[in-house]
Structure formats: structure tokens, C-alpha cells
Amino acid sequence: MAQDQLSMTFAALADPTRRAILARLAQGDATVNELAEPFEISLQAISKHLKVLENAGLITKSRTKQWRRCHLEAEPLAEASEWVERYRRFWEGNFDRLAQHLSNIKKGRT
Amino acid sequence: MSTIDITRTFDATPEDVFTAWTQADQFAAWFGSVPERTTVDATVGGKWQAIMEYEGAELTFFGEFQEVTPHSKLVLTFSDSPEGTGLVTVTLNEVDGGTKMRMVQDAPLPEEQIGPATEGWNHFLDAMGELLAKQK
16 A cells, blocks of 8 residues: 555544544445534534545545435555554564663673 | 554663664664664754665665653654654653663654644554454
């Protein structure tokens, strides 16, 4: 996955309203009005959030009907999770080696 | 957005752990980069770079130090691509038996958006993973 896609995904996820929208869409498609309902903010503000999510590839919107239907695209989220897992393993491995390195440093002194 | 949060205790002094992060040869030894292709300027605004080689491919990690407090704290930007940068924060505390090190790595964000962690959301990704798995 392109790195810019990844950072766009994380930037999109950085906002709690957008995360709530994604959580709702994980349960099934919804119209823009349905998505806006739980929030105090304006429809316009919701639309801005949806634009960010759409640009990041996290949702798609169908334009065939009168009601704009939003759909969650699972792949970018899966990629983001994989990034987290990959780096978690990366650092755990690094720190195993760091422990060994520090032990060697200590032994080298005695 | 603290994404990765790891705490380890090492049988070493905070000075030794701090040096392992800030002295290029030592950093390369545990980070896994090529020593000759690893540079660390552990000053505020100083840059670091570490190049890994394996199976004929190259991977460059790089960034800049934002905070350097011997021997207790480091904040550096961390990136493996020009497109996104995250923050790594390392804190060291002396404990009985050595040094407790905590490393937090934030997810990569577009350059203009990087900053300190605001809200943990790795739980969100975990929860979403479960929700999406149920959908299948």
C-alpha cells in the first residue's frame, strides 16, 4: 500500500467523529442523513468529515440514488491494522536486540 | 494518537540506554541498520538516518530530534517514507534492577499534521477488526 495512502488513513482516523462514522458504517451502509443523526454538529460539518473519509479511501458513496449511500471500505483499515502489527513486531525484535546489546556493553566493562 | 506503546526494563543504567539510542554505532547494533550508513545527531533539530540492507533491498529510516533530555527523554520524528512521519517518544526511568524504558510510536501522518499524541485509538482499530470480521 502506498505510504501516502497509509498516512491519509491515519489522518482520517485521528478524528473521533470520523471514527464514530466508521464504526456505524461497519454495521452496514447508511445515508448521509442517517450518519449525521447521532451528532450535534451540522450536516455540512458531517459532509466535510465524509469527504475526508472518501479521499482517504475509507468509504465510498453511491451516486445512483436520490439518497447518498455511504459504504465502508475495509481494506484501508486492514492495512492500517497491519501497519500497527508490523511495527509492534519490529520494535519488540529491536528491543530484544537492545537488551542483548546492553548486556554486551556491561560485560565488556568487567 | 499513540499507536504502539511498549515498555521494557533493561539491566542497565539510564545513561547506557540513552547512549544506545543516541550513539550511531550502538544504535545500529540493535536497530539493525548498517553502521556505516547510520548517523545520529542527538540534538534538538538534529537529524538521524539509518539504512537497512537485506535481500538486495534497502530501507531507509530517518527523522529529526524534537526533544533530547539526557538521560531520560527523547522525542524524535520517525519515518520510512517521504509521505508520512510519526513521532517516537522514549522515556527512561531508573528502577530497582535497571532502567524502565517506554517507547510510544504514533502512526504516520502527513507532514503538516504530526504532533504529540492526543487520544489513543489503537483500541478503535482492534474493535473495527472484530466488527469487520463478523461481517464476513
